[in-house]
Amino acid sequence: MKRVSLVQVGFGTVGGVLIEQVMGNRVLWRERFKLDVSIAAVAGRSGATVAPDAGGLDDDVLRRLVNDRRRGASGGTATSLADALPGIVNSGPTIVLDAAAGEGTVDLDVQALGLGAGLVLSNKAPLALPVSDPRTQALWSETASTGRLKFEATCGAGLPVISTLQSLLDTDDRIEEISGALSGTFGAIFSAVGAGVPFSEAVRDARAQGYTEPDPRDDLSGLDVARKGLILSRAMGKMIDIDDIEVHSLVPDPLVAVSIDEFLDRLSDQDLDIGRQAEESLATEMSLKYIMNWTAGGGVTVGLRRVQRSTVLGALQGPENIVSFRTGRYDQYSCVVSGPGAGAAVTAAGMLADMLTLAHRLAG
Ligand SMILES: NC(=O)c1ccc[n+]([C@@H]2O[C@H](COP(=O)([O-])OP(=O)(O)OC[C@H]3O[C@@H](n4cnc5c(N)ncnc54)[C@H](OP(=O)(O)O)[C@@H]3O)[C@@H](O)[C@H]2O)c1
Structure with missing residues (x-):
């Protein structure tokens, strides 16, 4: 039986x-892969709970930590994970x-590698x-498909x-363009705006449905989408900085520092302008989308764009994400990945798929 220990930060x-x-x-992993996966430590901001032996933390302890x-409630002990990790x-x-x-967590991540x-x-x-x-x-030196960072x-x-x-990169395809709607928040907001809902109301609704961060400016600034563009760019070896990205923020300058309530109240000043853009888009068979775009010649841009409704990007509805890769091989028809781009279950499962890839390699 192969063994791997996880450290949950x-x-x-x-x-x-x-x-x-x-x-x-x-049990499935034991049967299918002859792989025994245990959790050696779980850490939050206040410290780590570390297993007393190589068998890992008991399920009861893990359940209690998660439920607390x-x-x-502040579960766990105040053990330093940095001290426990070498052991x-x-x-x-x-x-x-x-x-x-x-x-x-950056220092810990670097220490782990x-x-x-x-x-x-x-x-x-x-x-x-x-x-x-x-x-x-x-x-980043460990992020290639053969590296230890997933x-x-x-x-x-x-x-x-x-x-x-x-x-695509490993098979020497030539990436020409990556376009994506990479924010469920913007997707939900602009689907509503496209259906005639005023922008400020669409933001309030998205917040009420839990699609936005508690402070919707964290989404509407476009920074989260810009970070994803940065990561995609760096994954292609283009080591740009966030300042190199042209980001169109939907948070007006005077509303950057006001309270959340005042921000939401005064956001209606934008309704007319964004509503007009949505109507004009509709009239020309386009739809308004908040898009990340990377091109080989132009780098990353992030902002509100009019997109042909007939394209997969333009037809996207609600909080779904979509990423379209146009490459040397996927030229006339792009390679498209789409589906829910947020949520605990799918995100955790994405991390576990990465974990299994590494486990097969490290414990193999
Ligand atoms: N939620 C999603 O759908 C989604 C999708 C894709 C990616 N992500 C990313 O995944 C991460 C987690 O998202 P989430 O929704 O689970 O956020 P969350 O509910 O706010 O959880 C974040 C956790 O990180 C812990 N933490 C913060 N700083 C830490 C530190 N220095 N050391 C150890 N623990 C620390 C917090 O500890 P305390 O308990 O002590 O506060 C908290 O438990 C975020 O970076 C998010 O951007 C989330």
């Missing part, structure tokens, strides 16, 4: 479901799963650091966006 919405999926799939976090990696093949949010562990990210922040940060090189879930959650791009 961040067990919020995605990390909690991921732990449950590991518990639910263990969901109830808002875990020394005892056998190890994969760190970073489902945290923000840059606070340095120790020889595998690393799976849904957290975009480590891959979006400035090029000048030495940790950028440490992380990051499918950073772009389109569980959808096979990164793996498709890497397959």
Whole structure:
């Protein structure tokens, strides 16, 4: 039986479901792959709970940690994961799963790779650091399809966006253009706007349905989409910085720093302009979409665009994501990946598929 130990960093919405999926799939993996997967440690911001032996944490302990976090109770002990990690990696093949949010885990991610562990990210922040940060090189040097860092879930959650791009690159296809609707939030908002709902109301509705971040400006600034464009660009070897990306923010300058309530109230100032753009688009068989576009000659741009309704991108409805690759081989008809681009279950499963790829290699 092959063995692999997981270290779960961040067990919020995605990390909690991921732990449950590991518990639910263990028997299947044992039978199908002769692979024994245990969870050696689980870490949140306040510290880590580390298994006392190589058998990993008990299911009861894991369930309690996940449930405590969901109830808002602070589970776990305050063990430093950075201190515990060398011991875990020394005892056998190890994969760190970073489902945290923000840059606070970057040092740990770099440490894990340095120790020889595998690393799976849904957290975009480590891959979006400035090029000048030495940790950028440490992380990106392991991102080729043969490397120990896998990051499918950073772009389109569980959808096979990164793996498709890497397959195209590995078979020496020439990537001409990547276009995508990579934000479920914008998808939901502009589908409603296209159906005649005022922009500010569409934003409120999307927020009420849980499609936006608690502060919708985090989505409407376009930064999250820009980060995904940055990751796709870097995955093709173009090591650009976020400042190199032209981002069209839908947050007007005077509303950047006001309270969320004031922001939502004053957003109606935009309704007329965006409503007019939507009507003009409709009249010319186009639809308004918030698009990430990369071209070989032009780099990454992110913003509101009019797209032919007859294209797969233009016909997209609701919070679905879509990414279209136009390449030397997929020239007349693009290679298209689409489906739900957010959600705990699909994101966690995307991370686990990456984990299994690494596990077969590291424990093989
Ligand atoms: N949700 C989705 O559909 C989706 C889809 C694709 C990608 N992602 C990405 O996946 C990541 C997780 O998303 P989520 O929705 O699960 O977010 P979340 O519910 O806010 O959970 C984030 C978790 O990260 C932990 N954390 C933050 N900083 C940490 C640190 N320095 N060390 C250890 N843990 C830390 C938090 O710990 P505390 O419990 O202590 O606060 C929390 O448990 C994010 O980066 C997100 O962008 C999410």
